[in-house]
Amino acid sequence: LSNEPAFQRVRAASGGDALALSLYANVPQILTKLSMGERERKMADALGLGAVEAAGYGMSFTGDGILDSIVIDAPTTDHGILSLMPTKPTDHSSLAWAPATAFYYVEETIDLAGMLPKLRDLLGRVDADVSEQMDKMLGKAREVIGMDLEKDVLSGFGPGLAAWLSLPETGGLYPELGLSFEVKDPVAFEKTIATVADKACEEIGKSERLMASRRVIEWHGKRLHVIDLVGVGRSMVPFTPTICFVGNRMLVTLVPHAMKEILLRQEMGTANAGLGGQEDVRALLAAAPSGHSSFGYLDLQAIMNLAYDTAVPAVQTIVKPNLLGGLPVRLDWAQLPAARSMRPYFRSLGAFCVSDGKSVRISIHSPIGILAPVAAIGGAAAVFFRLKSQGTHVTMMPTAVEVLPEASPEAQSNADTLRDAVLAYFQAKGKLPEGLADLTGNNPKTASPYLATVPLDPWGFGFVYTVTDVATAAFEVRSWGADGMPKSADDVVATGAGK
DSSP states (O other): TOOHHHHHHHHHHHHHHGGEEEEOOOOHHHHHSSOOOOOHHHHHHHHHHOOOOOOEEEEEEETTTTEEEEEOOOOOSSSSSHHOOOSOOOOOGGGTBBTTTTTEEEEEEEEHHHHHHHHHHHHHHHOHHHHHHHHHHHHHHHHHHHHIIIIIIGGGGGEEEEEEEOOOOOOOSSSSEEEEESSSSSHHHHHHHHHHHHHHHHHHHHTTSSSEOOOEEEEETEEEEEEEEEEEEEEOOOOOOOOEEEEEEEEEEEHHHHHHHHHHHHHHHHHBBBBBSSSHHHHHTTSSOOOEEEEEEHHHHHHHHHHTTHHHHHHHHOOOOOGGGTOOOOOOOGGGGOOHHHHOOOOEEEEEEEESSEEEEEEESSSSSSHHHHHHHHHHHHHHHHHHTTSEOOOOSOOOEEEEOOOOOHHHHHHHHHHHHHHHHHHHHHHHHSSSSGGGGGTTTTEEOOOOOOOBBSOOOOOOOEETTTTTTTEEEEEEETOOOOOOOOOOEEEOOOE
C-alpha cells in the first residue's frame, strides 16, 4: 500500500511524518461495494465521486493543540464539488477590518464570477430541469434589476471574501456583523451596486408590507449607502443595511454605526489593534497548513463567556434544582464555577482549507481535537439507531416488549407484489423505475397506478430496491428482516429481470 501514488499523496497532504494517527480509504474500491441505482450513480458522477481516488484522515500535534485533517484526492477531476473549491491562497488582508472582539471570523478566496457556470454544470448533470430553472431565475432577476447578474454583477467581484461577528467594542448587545468583498474596479462597481440596490428597493416596495429606499451619507470622506427599511403597519425592521467602498473592498454591515466603527479602526491604524493582532489568532496562523485558501476562527473563550452571561442565568432562573427530581446527581446551575476560573482551559478553534482543484484538505486546529470525538459520537449514534431498527421493538413502558417472528409470509407476499409492479412498469415504459415511489404513478396502458401505495415490511420498514444488472434490467426487492441487518439469514428477497 505504501507504494500506491494515491496513498502517498493523501498521507503527505494530511501531515506526512508528523502524523500521530492516520486513516486511509480506497474510494473506488468502496464504491464498487455499494449497490447504487441509476439515479444514485448519476448523482455520484455529478458530484465528481467517480474521479476520487482516495480519502484520508490525519491527526497531528501542532503548537498548543491538535490538528485534524481530512483529505480528498481526485487528480483527474474536471467537474463536481472539487471544481467549486477555491484554489488561490488567502493573504489574510481582511483580518485588519475585523475588531479584536470578534468571536467568529471566516475568510476565503472564491471565484464568484466563475461560480455560476460551474454550479450550472453540476446541477445540470444531476437534473437538466434544475439547470433550466436556474436560467429562468437569472432571467427574472435580469428583468427586475435591468442587468445580467452573472456578467454585470458577479463579474465585478474579486477572489477575496470575509465575514465576522462580534459584540460591539463600544458596548451594548447589538452584534457587529461585517462582510468584506474584494472588487476589481471599486468606482465602476459602486455605481453597479447602487443601481442594484435601487431596483431591489422598488421590488421590495411592491410587497405592500415593507418600504425600502437608499440614501447616501458622507462621513469622514467616505460614502455610506444606507438602505432604510420601514415596515407597514405594526411590523418592525431592526436592520438598516449599510454599504461602503474603501480601497478595493466593498464593506457591508447591518447598521450604519457598525460601519462607522470599522472606518474609525482603519483611520487609527493602530498596530495589532484588530483581530489579526490577537495572540490566539497569530498562534493559529502559525500552525496553519501552507497554501490554505480559507481560514475560519472561533473564539471558544468568548463563546463560553457569552453562555455564562446569557444561557446560564436563564437556566438558573427557569430550571431550579428541585425541578430535576429523579436524577442520580443533584444539578444546581448556581454552583457552576466562575467564568474567570474556566477561561484558561478554553482555547480558540481554527479551520483551514487547502485546495488546488484536484484535491482538498480541510484541517481543524483545536484544543482537544474535533473530528475524532465527532466521529465517535456519530458512530455511537449509528449503532443506537441500528439497534432501534432491529426486530425487537420496545414500547415506552420498559416491561412491555414485543418480539416479532424472524420469518413472515407477509414479508414475502409484499416483496412479490413489489417485484410484479416493477416488471409491469418495465413492460409499460421500457425501463426500470428509479425508485419504488415511481410505482404509485399511472400505468399508461391501464390509466391506473401500478400500486395504490408502496407497502412496508411487517416490521414497519421500507423494502430496499436495487438494480443488480443494467444490461438485463435485473433487480431485487429486499426486506432486511426482523434483525434489521442487510444480507443476513432472515432477509426476504424477490428478484426479477425485464429482459
